[in-house]
Amino acid sequence: MPVTMIILDVPLHVTSIWLPIYGNDPISTGSLGCGIVIRPGVRLTIMPAAGPIKYDIDHIDLTFRKLGVNAEVNYSSPVQLGVGYGMSAALALGTALGAAVIAHKPLIKAAQVAHMIEVRLGTGLGDVIAEYYGGGIELRLRAGAPGVGIIDKIPYSQDLMIVTVDLGKYLTSDMLQELKDKLVTLGRRYIDELINEPTYEKFTELSTAFSREIGFLTRDLEGRVRPCVRHADAYYVKKKVLVFLTHRDEAEALINCLRSVGYEAKVFEPSNEGIRVVIDKDTPNKVH
Ligand SMILES: Nc1ncnc2c1ncn2[C@@H]1O[C@H](COP(=O)(O)OP(=O)(O)O)[C@@H](O)[C@H]1O
Ligand SMILES: CC(C)(COP(=O)(O)O)[C@@H](O)C(=O)O
Numbered sequence: 001m002p003v004t005m006i007i008l009d010v011p012l013h014v015t016s017i018w019l020p021i022y023g024n025d026p027i028s029t030g031s032l033g034c035g036i037v038i039r040p041g042v043r044l045t046i047m048p049a050a051g052p053i054k055y056d057i058d059h060i061d062l063t064f065r066k067l068g069v070n071a072e073v074n075y076s077s078p079v080q081l082g083v084g085y086g087m088s089a090a091l092a093l094g095t096a097l098g099a100a101v102i103a104h105k106p107l108i109k110a111a112q113v114a115h116m117i118e119v120r121l122g123t124g125l126g127d128v129i130a131e132y133y134g135g136g137i138e139l140r141l142r143a144g145a146p147g148v149g150i151i152d153k154i155p156y157s158q159d160l161m162i163v164t165v166d167l168g169k170y171l172t173s174d175m176l177q178e179l180k181d182k183l184v185t186l187g188r189r190y191i192d193e194l195i196n197e198p199t200y201e202k203f204t205e206l207s208t209a210f211s212r213e214i215g216f217l218t219r220d221l222e223g224r225v226r227p228c229v230r231h232a233d234a235y236y237v238k239k240k241v242l243v244f245l246t247h248r249d250e251a252e253a254l255i256n257c258l259r260s261v262g263y264e265a266k267v268f269e270p271s272n273e274g275i276r277v278v279i280d281k282d283t284p285n286k287v288h
Pocket of ligand 1: 057058080081082083084085086087088089121122123124169170171172173
């Protein structure tokens with residue numbers, strides 16, 4: 001099939017509990033933990049190009065260089081880099097899989113390249129594997145890239161919706177450094193408890209408690225959102241993303257309530273399927 005354009009829908013991923021695991025190499029380095037894989041995420045369109053193009057985004061430039069592919073990339077995303085939605089991983093993963101299609105290479109090998117770039121740049125540990133496989137609420141049981149790490153799923157109700165608020169930016173590399181010691185003690189304890197009882201109820205209870213203990217969910221923040229929490233099952237903070245788990249019939253009331261306390265919200269649904277890759281072979285110039 002002649003490849004003219006590849007369309008990739010990469011979900012985003014917001015961890016709630018995590019424990020960094022540094023292996024002997026980047027492919028087996030990653031994190032244990034859990035989080036929510038959500039959509040809409042990053043949509044990329046990728047077309048083969050005659051020569052190299054520089055994007056000035058490391059996650060894209062390094063991926064093309066590593067895979068030896070020249071291509072034109074366009075992308076759109078509901079979120080910005082650096083907030084905590086695993087956006088850097090989504091860019092690397094989408095770019096890598098697009099390049100693999102062009103080069104006729106296995107997608108899982110390209111996903112491993114994306115994971116290793118995230119690890120080397122210090123911008124993510126568990127995001128690539130979560131975004132590749134999806135699962136909605138996912139549980140990372142063995143650290144590493146797709147094909148090396150192991151990921152499981154925690155069942156959730158059909159009408160689950162995720163409402164988020166952006167609280168600012170905080171680079172992952174800084175966060176991992178600053179929280180290093182806390183993550184080692186807290187991460188292990190919380191993950192063991194969840195593995196012992198991998199249910200939605202336990203996931204929500206532990207996610208909130210972890211984000212309080214780690215210091216992301218502050219008293220001030222909890223005070224501000226208190227009037228709105230009756231519209232949600234639970235809430236937690238990861239880096240600079242405030243996450244509410246709610247249901248279809250409560251989402252609008254929650255969003256309105258958040259607006260009344262000064263927060264503009266975003267709405268997502270769980271991504272059970274992970275990344276979607278399709279080839280558009282007939283209309284290279286079509287606008288998507
Ligand atoms: N406008 C931008 N804002 C924040 N980060 C940016 C921007 N442009 C490029 N970057 C780079 O993107 C990466 C963000 O990574 P990370 O903090 O892991 O973000 P995310 O939470 O989106 O995964 C960093 O390497 C940062 O240098
Ligand atoms: C928490 C983090 C290490 C970084 O996530 P982000 O801020 O989105 O880059 C993630 O990759 C994970 O392992 O769970």
